[in-house]
Amino acid sequence: MSSIIELKNICKSFGDTEVLHNIDLSIQEGEVIVVIGPSGSGKSTLIRCINCLEMISSGELVVDGIRIPDERGRTRQIRLEVGMVFQQFNLFPHMTALGNVAFGPSKARKMNKTKAVDIARDLLAKVGLAEFENKFPGQLSGGQQQRVAIARALAVNPKVLLFDEPTSALDPEMIGEVLDVMKNIAKDSGMTMVVVTHEMGFAAQVGDRLIFMDEGRIVEEGKPSEVMKNPKSERLKDFLGHVKHH
């Protein structure tokens, strides 16, 4: 297996506050990585650095062969290969569900309209929303919006998908439908996924590797079941205790 994402000694600061300290991480193709940690631990910043929504302050990032910061002008190529799903869905409010999903293939991949729409229809069916294609985001529930957002990210055919707390803004009864879609992607397509989440069940079921972050550092990593069963650090024990009680 070859690594598709490589983070070498990465630091990220916002002003005087350093939020990521010397992160080293190598992600293999097809791997599903789950990142957990308390709020403010830098997990969101970590994945936002991977698709250059945040520019790293120091260190080197290699995504699909493109080196940052040396090839800063090629961030768009990185983003074509690295899709992202956001906590707040961020669907384009002026486009229908179909329009949202077809947007990427037609504009970013420059496909013709009919082909883009075909892809979009297939993906909406895959996330179980075929009959909602003409609805606008404001007419959909949170869970439906997030499933459209996942289809939108998949539509440009990326090699990697990043999920930034995809279920944290959802009502409890809608979390399952979104997690099911994510599980299917992980199992069926062999997609490389980096998922920031508090859903420990999801981590145990589909995660190949669990990463626990605290205060901008990777504190522990390993097979999800083992890391969860035998946490080595006090901080992870503490964290797992909190998560389990909610």
Add this chain to the structure above:
Amino acid sequence: MDFEFSVITESLPALLTGARLTWIITILGIVGGMFFGVLAGLGRIAGTEALGEEPHGIFKPISVVIRYISSGYVETIRGTPIIVQAMFLYFAFPMLVKALTDIQRFRIEALTAAVITIIFNAGAYIAEIVRGSVISVNKGLLEAGMSLGISRFQLIVHIIGPIAFRRMIPPLGNQFIISLKDTSLFIVIGVGELTRQGQEIMASNFRALEIWLTVAIMYLIMTTVLAMSLRQLEKKMKIF
């Protein structure tokens, strides 16, 4: 006090000619003002996160220059009365041209001066409307667009533009109506628009009540047409 309807019917042709000119100046002002307004409005936030991500390399200093030019334009126009701008362009600018160049027979038509003034004046205010609407677009939507791998141009045209434009409609309606009424100030440079026509008729027959009432109603009709068109546009572009 007597109210003579015949005064109104007699003065109607002249007033309608004035109204027509008012309407023409306004439409040209709105169209030209939108052009400069969008340019300067985006210019004032060039290279900021409101239009995607901050540029690097050579684009960084370029964006700074664009911001300064746009801000200079907006602040100069906002900071001076429109009457002064019209007077300057009509009376002072030709003198300036004569003094500074070899051209000795330079003159600007009153109507041309009026149209240029209203275009640049409206443009400055529209620039702020554009800027305000663009910076109000949820940053998450820009990130969603960027993370799909689209270009900055596509981001502005397909995401920021359509969303910001919907938010511009109410304040634009305001500005269009203000611009229409501002054309009445061009009486000072002798443009035969509606207010000037009213003033001239009034000076010959002294029927202030009939004339100014008719003039007011004509303005009201024109502003209502503007307001209603924008309401229609707003309804048409409504997002669920």
